[in-house]
Amino acid sequence: MRYLRLLGTAVTALLLGVTPLAAQCTPVFSFSVYSDGSVSADETTVYAYTSAEDTSTLCGCVHSAYTAYATVYDPNGTWLGDSQESGFESSVSALTDGVSGNYEVSGAEIAYCNCRQGDVGGGGAVTVAVSCPTTISVAGSQNLMLSNAFSQGYRTGVGNMFTMQVGPGNMNGAVVSELAGASTSYTCPVNPNPTSFSGNFTVGPGNPLNASGSYLGTLYSGSGNNQFLDRNSFSFNYDFLSGQSANYSCTATWPHTFSACNKTIGSFTVTTTFTHSSMFGTPVTLVGSTVQ
């Protein structure tokens, strides 16, 4: 009987011991990784980035040494750069340097789990398409006439809408940067263009700025695939060559440099001719440009 009591006590003790074991926390992994990439507006730089989250049920386990990775490869598979950062986010950038194609960007997260006595992790990779034109030419020119702007009060103007063509291949969506320098030489009484200008153009009919439209009363046609519109114009509400004789003309030239993906793809010289004239009995200055 005594043994039975002891046995009962022992069983009870065991059960009491087992019950907590049965309700014990069971560690479960829950680990997520976001891996993605982007390219800058001017397509000069590709970014890879990752973020991770660990919502594991740890119980007594410890996750440590969290390290996030991001890597960029160019379209040829050449490693361009990587980053590894302690924590849950990492990013890296790489210059495209005029190389078109699909860049592979990848991200990953790794942590140490003491229960597994090893590293755990995961990640992913995506491609980011980059378009880098390497050629550019003038495909056409449309006159923007002062006669259409006269009623709006303009007495000098206006210029040309140039259609620029880039290549090779399909470059719709690519971004071309223009730097129009200040006039390098001029024969006019004053420099009509003393400052430089820079801007970006997105290639192709998908860009609303390349659609047909009107500028100061002159209608112009839109550009097509692999093209963009680039306006060169002067529009003043005063007669720029006031005091000059009729038909007096002068010129000004300045360099225009186009680049894509941080590489120069073409340089042109724009020559603008200013001609003193009259319109509806009012002295005006007519403006027209050519590109070489």
Place this chain on the structure above:
Amino acid sequence: MLQNVKQCPIKLSMAVIMSCSLLSAQHVHPMSSSSAAPGLPVLVDGSKNPEKIPDNLAYWHFFAAVAAHVTPTAKEQGRQNAQLLALNLSAVDRQNFVAALAGFRATLDGIEATLLAQASAAQVVSLRQQKDSLLSSTMAALNSSLTADGLAKLNGYVTTHVKQHIVIYGGSTM
């Protein structure tokens, strides 16, 4: 311009992790080759089943990846500018979004610093609660500061793009 971001056909974890292991060898990472991270079981692959990625998780990942500091470094600024192109937010929405994420970043830095400093189990629980609160407060801030159009664009991007680039691992005991 951001365009044509595609899911890589590479099956995620091992290829990348192996890539990271190789990188670690090249760049003196403390992880030895013998302890290279094993791939965890994939619970949800967002590229296949984006609908199985919880909204909160997708927003969290996106915010953490995009958020920059109040005074961002040039690197942060460039990255964030590129990341935000795809959202096509208006100037005002963009400004409010960036401001909300700057607050997110500041708080997240503190939480992650504690996590990385060998937090105790109790601290981990508390920090996760803080993360939940941070996400909620950030979402609330965005709901009040973004226009309906901005919110729709954000939600559309997170739902259709971000989720496809998330992989959830788990389901097995440690």
